[in-house]
Amino acid sequence: MAKNITTRAEDYSKWYNELVIKADLAENSGVRGCMVIKPYGFAIWERMQAELDRMFKETGHQNAYFPLFIPKSYFSKEASHVDGFAKECAVVTHYRLKNAEDGSGIVVDPDAKLEEELIVRPTSETIIWDTYRKWIQSYRDLPLLINQWANVVRWEMRTRLFLRTAEFLWQEGHTAHATKNEAIAEAEQMMNIYAEFSENYLAIPVLKGTKTESERFAGALETYCIEALMQDGKALQAGTSHFLGQNFAKAFDVKFAAKDGKLDYVWATSWGVSTRLMGALIMTHSDDNGLVLPPNLAPDQVVIVPIYRKEEEFEKVNEVALELVKKLRSNGIRVKYDNRDTHKPGWKFNEYELKGVPVRIAIGPKDVEKGTVEMARRDTLTKEFVSNENAVSKVLSLMEEIQANLYTKASSYRSEHTTEVASYEEFKEVLEGKGGFILAHWDGTPETEERIKNETKATIRCIPLEGDNTPGSCIITGKPSERKVVFAKAY
Amino acid sequence: MAKNITTRAEDYSKWYNELVIKADLAENSGVRGCMVIKPYGFAIWERMQAELDRMFKETGHQNAYFPLFIPKSYFSKEASHVDGFAKECAVVTHYRLKNAEDGSGIVVDPDAKLEEELIVRPTSETIIWDTYRKWIQSYRDLPLLINQWANVVRWEMRTRLFLRTAEFLWQEGHTAHATKNEAIAEAEQMMNIYAEFSENYLAIPVLKGTKTESERFAGALETYCIEALMQDGKALQAGTSHFLGQNFAKAFDVKFAAKDGKLDYVWATSWGVSTRLMGALIMTHSDDNGLVLPPNLAPDQVVIVPIYRKEEEFEKVNEVALELVKKLRSNGIRVKYDNRDTHKPGWKFNEYELKGVPVRIAIGPKDVEKGTVEMARRDTLTKEFVSNENAVSKVLSLMEEIQANLYTKASSYRSEHTTEVASYEEFKEVLEGKGGFILAHWDGTPETEERIKNETKATIRCIPLEGDNTPGSCIITGKPSERKVVFAKAY
Numbered sequence: 008m009a010k011n012i013t014t015r016a017e018d019y020s021k022w023y024n025e026l027v028i029k030a031d032l033a034e035n036s037g038v039r040g041c042m043v044i045k046p047y048g049f050a051i052w053e054r055m056q057a058e059l060d061r062m063f064k065e066t067g068h069q070n071a072y073f074p075l076f077i078p079k080s081y082f083s084k085e086a087s088h089v090d091g092f093a094k095e096c097a098v099v100t101h102y103r104l105k106n107a108e109d110g111s112g113i114v115v116d117p118d119a120k121l122e123e124e125l126i127v128r129p130t131s132e133t134i135i136w137d138t139y140r141k142w143i144q145s146y147r148d149l150p151l152l153i154n155q156w157a158n159v160v161r162w163e164m165r166t167r168l169f170l171r172t173a174e175f176l177w178q179e180g181h182t183a184h185a186t187k188n189e190a191i192a193e194a195e196q197m198m199n200i201y202a203e204f205s206e207n208y209l210a211i212p213v214l215k216g217t218k219t220e221s222e223r224f225a226g227a228l229e230t231y232c233i234e235a236l237m238q239d240g241k242a243l244q245a246g247t248s249h250f251l252g253q254n255f256a257k258a259f260d261v262k263f264a265a266k267d268g269k270l271d272y273v274w275a276t277s278w279g280v281s282t283r284l285m286g287a288l289i290m291t292h293s294d295d296n297g298l299v300l301p302p303n304l305a306p307d308q309v310v311i312v313p314i315y316r317k318e319e320e321f322e323k324v325n326e327v328a329l330e331l332v333k334k335l336r337s338n339g340i341r342v343k344y345d346n347r348d349t350h351k352p353g354w355k356f357n358e359y360e361l362k363g364v365p366v367r368i369a370i371g372p373k374d375v376e377k378g379t380v381e382m383a384r385r386d387t388l389t390k391e392f393v394s395n396e397n398a399v400s401k402v403l404s405l406m407e408e409i410q411a412n413l414y415t416k417a418s419s420y421r422s423e424h425t426t427e428v429a430s431y432e433e434f435k436e437v438l439e440g441k442g443g444f445i446l447a448h449w450d451g452t453p454e455t456e457e458r459i460k461n462e463t464k465a466t467i468r469c470i471p472l473e474g475d476n477t478p479g480s481c482i483i484t485g486k487p488s489e490r491k492v493v494f495a496k497a498y
Numbered sequence: 499m500a501k502n503i504t505t506r507a508e509d510y511s512k513w514y515n516e517l518v519i520k521a522d523l524a525e526n527s528g529v530r531g532c533m534v535i536k537p538y539g540f541a542i543w544e545r546m547q548a549e550l551d552r553m554f555k556e557t558g559h560q561n562a563y564f565p566l567f568i569p570k571s572y573f574s575k576e577a578s579h580v581d582g583f584a585k586e587c588a589v590v591t592h593y594r595l596k597n598a599e600d601g602s603g604i605v606v607d608p609d610a611k612l613e614e615e616l617i618v619r620p621t622s623e624t625i626i627w628d629t630y631r632k633w634i635q636s637y638r639d640l641p642l643l644i645n646q647w648a649n650v651v652r653w654e655m656r657t658r659l660f661l662r663t664a665e666f667l668w669q670e671g672h673t674a675h676a677t678k679n680e681a682i683a684e685a686e687q688m689m690n691i692y693a694e695f696s697e698n699y700l701a702i703p704v705l706k707g708t709k710t711e712s713e714r715f716a717g718a719l720e721t722y723c724i725e726a727l728m729q730d731g732k733a734l735q736a737g738t739s740h741f742l743g744q745n746f747a748k749a750f751d752v753k754f755a756a757k758d759g760k761l762d763y764v765w766a767t768s769w770g771v772s773t774r775l776m777g778a779l780i781m782t783h784s785d786d787n788g789l790v791l792p793p794n795l796a797p798d799q800v801v802i803v804p805i806y807r808k809e810e811e812f813e814k815v816n817e818v819a820l821e822l823v824k825k826l827r828s829n830g831i832r833v834k835y836d837n838r839d840t841h842k843p844g845w846k847f848n849e850y851e852l853k854g855v856p857v858r859i860a861i862g863p864k865d866v867e868k869g870t871v872e873m874a875r876r877d878t879l880t881k882e883f884v885s886n887e888n889a890v891s892k893v894l895s896l897m898e899e900i901q902a903n904l905y906t907k908a909s910s911y912r913s914e915h916t917t918e919v920a921s922y923e924e925f926k927e928v929l930e931g932k933g934g935f936i937l938a939h940w941d942g943t944p945e946t947e948e949r950i951k952n953e954t955k956a957t958i959r960c961i962p963l964e965g966d967n968t969p970g971s972c973i974i975t976g977k978p979s980e981r982k983v984v985f986a987k988a989y
Contacts (some may be wrong), residue, residue, distance in 0.1 A: 032630070033628075034987055036625065036629065037569060037572070037627075037628050037629075038565045038566045038567045038568070038616065038625070041565035041566070041567060042565070043562070043563070043629050043772070044562060044563040046560035046561065046562045046644065049560070049561050049562045049563055050560070050561070052563075053561065068542070069537035069540070070537065070540050070543070070544060071534070071535055071536055071537045071540045072534070072535040072540055072667065073527070073534050074527045074529045074532035074533070074534065074665055075532070075618075075649055075665050076529045076532060076588070076665070077529070078529060079595065079604060080603065081528070082595070083604045089595075089604060093594070093595035093596065093604060094594055094595075094596075095593070095594065096593065096594065096595060097590045097592075097593055097616070098566070098590060098591065098592040098593065098594075098595065099588045099589060099590050099591075100589065100590075100591045100592065100606065100607050100619065101588075101589040101591065102586070102587065102589065102653040103584070103585055103587065103589075103653065104570070104573070104580075104584035104585075104587060104589065104617070105584065105585075105588065112574060113573065113574045113580060113584060115589055115591065117750055125529065125588070125605055126595070127566075127590065127618070134527065134528070134782060137527075137528050138525075138527065138528075138534050141525070147840055150743060153537065157649075158648075158649065160566065162593040162594065174566050174567070176563065176625055187567060195851065264686055281750065324914055349638055362587050397764070413873055475646070
């Protein structure tokens with residue numbers, strides 16, 4: 008087979024970039040830091056959206072849409088929020104272009120300066136809470152459970168396709184509650200939904216936990232997260248859910264009358280996942296031959312390639328193939344039948360391997376004679392002959408097997424790359440060795456966290472909500488530690 | 499019943515604005531010209547999106563995503579395009595805010611000025627054709643059939659919810675073809691899909707036609723459109739599909755090698771519908787009691803309201819209601835069961851009338867005894883008792899009847915408000931009288947079109963593709979006219 012891409016062992020980062028391009032997922036655009044999501048990549052994102060959207064709606068959330076622009080003054084109302092986002096935002100200052108008077112082309116019209124600058128939303132808490140003030144008067148209006156699918160912009164200096172781009176697509180949930188406990192329960196529920204989605208659809212095992220103070224969302228009292236581990240031993244934050252307390256309600260004066268008539272500020276959460284999940288999906292399962300997709304998210308779960316030389320061969324093969332396409336579709340399988348005569352079978356095999364289609368079926372004249380088809384699994388790169396009559400049931404069972412196998416492989420990798428360490432020496436040794444998640448005692452101070460980050464580039468990914476919670480002593484200061492926390496280098 | 503809103507007769511424009519707000523569809527935001535689409539309004543838009551998206555995919559289109567920002571220089575590459583959009587666009591000039599040195603708050607950081615300004619996309623031809631240059635080399639890459647769901651920004655000075663907003667949501671199709679005829683066929687196909695969607699889902703009859711040169715999209719050789727008529731006699735352009743010739747291919751140097759190896763520029767189309775369709779939907783069917791929704795797009799097709807005084811009554815009524823909800827849902831009907839005890843039945847009746855739910859079912863203790871339910875149609879405001887056992891089949895037939903009735907009503911209105919005129923006098927009389935579509939002969943010159951527009955505010959909505967195409971003489975100049983064209987005042 009023709010070599011498509013740099014191998015992971017050669018250069019993991021290069022492998023990722025080449026894979027994203029060659030599997031037709033996305034590419035860089037002419038606009039600094041902004042990507043083009045190509046049809047194949049977008050089809051995967053659409054499947055993610057559909058499943059998440061269903062899960063949100065099943066838990067009582069509704070979609071709505073809020074403005075792209077945020078007036079500068081809104082931004083300043085929540086102090087830590089503005090600190091978090093002001094340094095990297097796109098600012099609209101004018102509303103017109105005109106022809107330059109010297110004929111040098113088209114220029115910004117200085118007469119069309121906005122009275123107040125508008126920020127392209129990096130996240131929508133401020134514009135949404137400005138709106139919630141009008142929507143919430145009494146406990147009867149609560150809880151308010153809203154989600155938005157949108158594009159957002161953060162002016163990142165170093166960008167990478169899907170992982171870190173100036174513009175990205177995401178969903179942002181923004182909910183309002185009458186009590187602190189309800190809001191905390193909502194934030195936890197959404198973290199759990201993200202984890203469920205990640206495990207059942209992306210086939211990515213995740214750690215659930217909370218962020219340290221220094222890693223929290225700007226304006227949150229608590230940030231819940233799910234953390235995944237990539238094949239190069241680096242962690243990737245796959246979703247966050249924030250308990251915002253009454254910070255935004257106070258900043259935007261959103262009060263409600265309780266049943267007893269007393270006025271109080273509303274309690275808030277926000278939560279989001281983005282096209283970054285595409286990066287996590289790619290890096291978790293793919294191999295040196297290209298993308299590997301879990302069947303639950305693959306735009307095409309099966310591709311059928313006819314093999315023939317002469318026209319009469321094609322007719323026989325085509326008949327069997329079309330019959331199989333029909334049967335598979337009626338069983339809910341997403342099938343692509345690639346009968347193009349502009350490309351050879353070998354080229355197609357290579358193409359669908361690169362694009363991670365879970366099952367490839369080849370049918371040639373000999374197969375037709377024998378009443379069999381050849382089935383190839385993308386995850387294991389194994390092939391077998393299956394009788395025509397068993398083809399549908401085999402595909403159906405393969406869908407489950409492949410989905411489960413990808414999850415199991417990723418879990419095994421994670422187990423092998425999760426290490427508990429007792430000293431800073433050991434910590435550094437593991438970090439520079441196999442990498443992965445490192446569980447270590449930490450004294451709970453930002454100073455120690457900062458020191459470790461500066462010296463090793465490892466950050467605290469989360470304080471886990473599950474697993475061993477025995478107290479101990481910090482690997483740096485020896486001071487008391489409530490439980491081991493999870494360190495890693497991260498995307 | 500409590501009066502909810504201004505009547506159409508009193509003030510049509512006020513009626514519309516109040517209806518949009520009170521039916522919880524949308525509201526103005528704190529950002530000039532930008533709306534908030536509320537959950538109920540967004541649920542209708544989501545249904546529109548789902549049907550359109552299916553229709554696009556069934557005709558071979560794929561979704562993708564292109565950057566929000568367009569470098570200023572791209573804009574200038576197609577001359578008429580920049581003329582069309584430069585006067586009303588949001589311009590990003592900086593990428594950072596900072597704290598003012600005098601402590602006066604947060605300000606734009608002058609050190610973070612972009613080398614080249616970025617325009618927030620008013621439409622994406624330029625950024626997309628810059629990308630297509632990389633995607634298209636040979637006839638094998640064609641046709642390229644891509645659609646994007648996105649937000650766009652046009653800095654309109656006078657805005658109205660859904661009808662004209664600075665930011666709006668839309669879909670924009672951008673296709674590339676090997677031949678002129680293929681591109682024209684695509685542009686026509688998409689106009690036909692829009693017309694089909696409009697008639698079968700929105701229940702809005704539309705005229706299909708082409709725009710005059712002065713009304714064409716900036717950069718198009720031909721603009722196809724669908725034109726609808728609102729209840730105040732004004733027209734609304736509900737969708738457009740453009741044949742762009744080779745204009746953008748030339749501007750962005752997109753050539754392909756034909757089968758014979760010769761290089762040629764690619765032929766293009768673009769086509770779009772937007773949240774403006776929400777305005778068309780509202781204005782076509784709604785009445786003085788509020789919104790009226792066609793069942794094919796209503797988020798809730800049926801609402802069930804239990805009527806009871808005592809708890810034991812509720813138990814009986816609730817049992818019957820829950821059973822009906824179950825049966826309706828298993829028949830694919832979208833049902834809302836409003837058993838809230840915080841609101842009285844009268845309040846609920848009013849609310850769902852205002853929100854345009856097609857069928858309202860009330861069940862009280864007497865109904866339970868008699869084995870009946872009370873069914874009210876939103877379109878005719880009529881009620882009848884239906885036996886429990888016939889309830890599901892009655893709802894199913896009502897869905898079709900209501901959908902058809904709304905279309906018929908709108909068609910009758912349009913017929914009554916379509917007038918052929920033989921003179922300019924008559925033209926002005928009809929225009930200032932009942933309004934509507936006016937068919938008149940026109941000499942085909944921009945001068946005559948301009949004169950009529952200046953003197954009467956009526957524009958040529960389209961040169962129709964169907965109907966009477968007898969030649970005649972222009973009502974203004976007496977010069978030859980190929981066929982009558984359609985004039986109206988328009989949104």
